[in-house]
Amino acid sequence: MSEKSIGRPSPILLGIGVAYVAILILLPMGMVFVEAFRRGPAEYLDIFAHSDTWSAIRLTLLVAAIAVPLNAVFGVAAAWAVTKFDFPGKGLLLTLIDLPFSVSPVISGLVWVLLFGASGWLAGPMASANVQILFAVPGLVLATLFITLPFVARELIPLMQEQGADEEEAAITLGAGGFRTFFMVTLPNIKWALLYGVLLCNARAMGEFGAVSVVSGHIRGQTNTLPLHVEILYNEYNFVGAFATATILAGLAIVTLVIKSGLEWRFADELSASRRH
Amino acid sequence: MPLIIKNISKTYGQSQALHNLDLEVGDREFLALLGPSGSGKTTLLRILAGLISPTTGDVSFDGADLLSLSARERRAGMVFQHYALFRHMTVAANIGFGLRVRPRRDRPSAEEIKRRTDELLRLVQLEGYGARYPSQLSGGQRQRVAQARALAIEPRMLLLDEPFGALDAKVRRELRYWLRRLHDETGVTTIFVTHDQEEAMDLADRVAILNGGKIEQVGAPNDIYASPATPFVFDFLGAANEARGLVRDGELHVYDARFPLPGDGSGEVKAFFRPHEVEINPADGRGFMAEVVGVIARGPATRLECRRGDQVMEIDWARGRLPDGVTRGAQVRLAPERFTVFPAGT
Structure with missing residues (x-):
C-alpha cells in the first residue's frame, strides 16, 4: 500500500528542512573533503602510503566484522524472545538492551578497564591464562559490542511486535518445526528491518570513538582504529592526514548507503509486498 | 465420536x-x-x-x-x-x-x-x-x-x-x-x-x-x-423480552393477564418471548396492558417499544400495517404467541 501525500509541503517548511540538513550534515561533510584535498591530490594520496593507515583500516573492518554479526544474532534472538514469548524478567531484558544508549561511551569503555585493567576484578585470571584483553583486539571488540548491542534488537522489536505470532502459529499447525518456521516465516518477514539494523550497527561499530578510545591504548599500527587514527594525526597537527583519513570513514559510510539503496531498488516489489497486508 | x-x-x-x-x-x-x-x-x-x-x-x-x-x-x-x-x-x-x-x-x-x-x-x-x-x-x-x-x-x-x-x-x-x-x-x-x-x-x-x-x-x-x-441460550439466539411471571394450575400469569401453559410446573418463573411473536390487541382485547412509547419503521418490520412499569419491551410487527389505534402513547394489550419459561433464580 502506498502512502498518499496530503499535498505540497509549504515552501517555508521545505526551506527549513533543506537548510537544516545543509548546515548540520552537508557543511561538515563537505569540510572534511575540502580540508583533505587542501594541498592537492598528491598529499591526499600520501596517507595511503603509510602502513599505519592500512593497519587502522584493517583493524576497523576486523572489529566491525566480529561485532556486527554477533550483535545481529543477539538482536534477532532477543527480539524473537521478547516479542513471541512471555517470560519473567522480560521488562528487565528490554531495559538492559537500552542501557548502552543511555550510558556515556567513555563509561562503556571504562567498565572494561575496571574489569580487565591491572587492578581489575578479572586481571588475575586473565594474566594467568596469558590472555591480553585491554590494549588489544579483544578489548576493542568488547567495547564495540557493548556500544552497538541495541541497534539490531531495537530495530526489530517494534516490527515483530506489530506482526505478532500469527504466522508462526500457522506454520507450526501446518507441520513446520522451529527451524523451518524461523527461516521460512520469521526471517523473511524481518529481513529489511534486520538489514537496517545491521547497517546502523555497522556504521556505529566503524565510527565508535569514546569507548574504543578508553580500551585501545592508542598503539600505532596495532590498536588504532580509523577514528582513533584521525585523532592522533590531528593532535600531531597533520591536518591533511587527519581529514584524509576521515574521508576513508566517510567513504565506508557511503558504500554502506549505496548497498542499502541498491538492495531497496532490487527488491522494491518484495519490499512493498512484505510491509503490510 | x-x-x-x-x-x-x-x-x-x-x-x-x-x-x-x-x-x-x-x-x-x-x-x-x-x-x-x-x-x-x-x-x-x-x-x-x-x-x-x-x-x-x-x-x-x-x-x-x-x-x-x-x-x-x-x-x-x-x-x-x-x-x-x-x-x-x-x-x-x-x-x-x-x-x-x-x-x-x-x-x-x-x-x-x-x-x-x-x-x-x-x-x-x-x-x-x-x-x-x-x-x-x-x-x-x-x-x-x-x-x-x-x-x-x-x-x-x-x-x-x-x-x-x-x-x-x-x-x-x-x-x-x-x-x-x-x-x-x-x-x-x-x-x-x-x-x-x-x-x-x-x-x-x-x-x-x-x-x-x-x-x-x-x-x-x-x-x-x-x-x-x-x-442465556434463549437470549443469545435472538432478541428477547423478559417478564416475571407465576405458573399455577397450567396457566402462566404475566402482569394482568393469564396464558395457557401446558405442563405441570408451578411457582415463580422468568418468562421470555421473541419480539416477532407477539399479537397486538386493543385495550379491551386479550393480553397484558402496556403503553406504546416508541414506533420506529425499519424496512419490512415496524419496531414498537412498549412499557409496562419500568420494563421496556421490543415488539417487531412484520404483518403489514399496524392495527388501528397503535400509535405513540396508546394503551394496548400484548399477547405473546409463545413463552419460554425458566424457574426464577436461573
Whole structure:
C-alpha cells in the first residue's frame, strides 16, 4: 500500500528542512573533503602510503566484522524472545538492551578497564591464562559490542511486535518445526528491518570513538582504529592526514548507503509486498 | 465420536477461561462453537490445535491421546481469524507450505506439490491467483487461501477461528454457503468458532453454546432454538423480552393477564418471548396492558417499544400495517404467541 501525500509541503517548511540538513550534515561533510584535498591530490594520496593507515583500516573492518554479526544474532534472538514469548524478567531484558544508549561511551569503555585493567576484578585470571584483553583486539571488540548491542534488537522489536505470532502459529499447525518456521516465516518477514539494523550497527561499530578510545591504548599500527587514527594525526597537527583519513570513514559510510539503496531498488516489489497486508 | 473432549479446564493466572468442559464431535461433523467474546471458544480451539495446553483434562482423537502430540504432529488444519497468511509468499507458496515442510521421506515431489496446489486453487475458486501476494487479494479471497492452505495438509480436522469475522456482511453470507458446500465435498470434521448466532445456526450440524468457559447447551440448531436449555441460550439466539411471571394450575400469569401453559410446573418463573411473536390487541382485547412509547419503521418490520412499569419491551410487527389505534402513547394489550419459561433464580 502506498502512502498518499496530503499535498505540497509549504515552501517555508521545505526551506527549513533543506537548510537544516545543509548546515548540520552537508557543511561538515563537505569540510572534511575540502580540508583533505587542501594541498592537492598528491598529499591526499600520501596517507595511503603509510602502513599505519592500512593497519587502522584493517583493524576497523576486523572489529566491525566480529561485532556486527554477533550483535545481529543477539538482536534477532532477543527480539524473537521478547516479542513471541512471555517470560519473567522480560521488562528487565528490554531495559538492559537500552542501557548502552543511555550510558556515556567513555563509561562503556571504562567498565572494561575496571574489569580487565591491572587492578581489575578479572586481571588475575586473565594474566594467568596469558590472555591480553585491554590494549588489544579483544578489548576493542568488547567495547564495540557493548556500544552497538541495541541497534539490531531495537530495530526489530517494534516490527515483530506489530506482526505478532500469527504466522508462526500457522506454520507450526501446518507441520513446520522451529527451524523451518524461523527461516521460512520469521526471517523473511524481518529481513529489511534486520538489514537496517545491521547497517546502523555497522556504521556505529566503524565510527565508535569514546569507548574504543578508553580500551585501545592508542598503539600505532596495532590498536588504532580509523577514528582513533584521525585523532592522533590531528593532535600531531597533520591536518591533511587527519581529514584524509576521515574521508576513508566517510567513504565506508557511503558504500554502506549505496548497498542499502541498491538492495531497496532490487527488491522494491518484495519490499512493498512484505510491509503490510 | 472420534473427537472426545473430557473435563478440560484452562486457567490464566487468576482467571479461568474454561471450566471442566466436556464435548464430543462426530466424524465428518460440522460443529459450531458459539458464544460471546470471552466465553472461551477460541481458547478451546487453540487447545485442540496444540497452540496452548489445557490446565487439566483429556482430549482423544480416533481413540488416541491428542494432547501428547505437538501442534505440528496433529495435522489440525487451522484457519486463523486474520488468516495469518505468509505475507512474503505467493498464494501458491502459501498453499503448498504444509507440503514443503514435511520431512524429506514424506515430502511430495515438486511437481506433485504444484499439482495439489492447482487442485486446491480450483477447489477454492482462485484459479489463476497462484502468483499473487496476499496483499493483492480481497478479504474474501484471503479467507479462501487460508482455507486451501489448511486443507493442503489433508487435515484430520479443520479448526476455523471466526473465519468470516473480518469480512463485510454480503461477503460473509456468500462465503458461508460456500464453506458449507466445501465441507460437504471434503467431509473433514470441522469445528468452527463464531459469535454470530445466525452464522452458527445456518451452517452447523450441531451448535455448542459457550458462556463463561462452560457449555450451556449442545444440539442441532432447530432443537436449540425450539427448546433452549437456559435463559442465556434463549437470549443469545435472538432478541428477547423478559417478564416475571407465576405458573399455577397450567396457566402462566404475566402482569394482568393469564396464558395457557401446558405442563405441570408451578411457582415463580422468568418468562421470555421473541419480539416477532407477539399479537397486538386493543385495550379491551386479550393480553397484558402496556403503553406504546416508541414506533420506529425499519424496512419490512415496524419496531414498537412498549412499557409496562419500568420494563421496556421490543415488539417487531412484520404483518403489514399496524392495527388501528397503535400509535405513540396508546394503551394496548400484548399477547405473546409463545413463552419460554425458566424457574426464577436461573
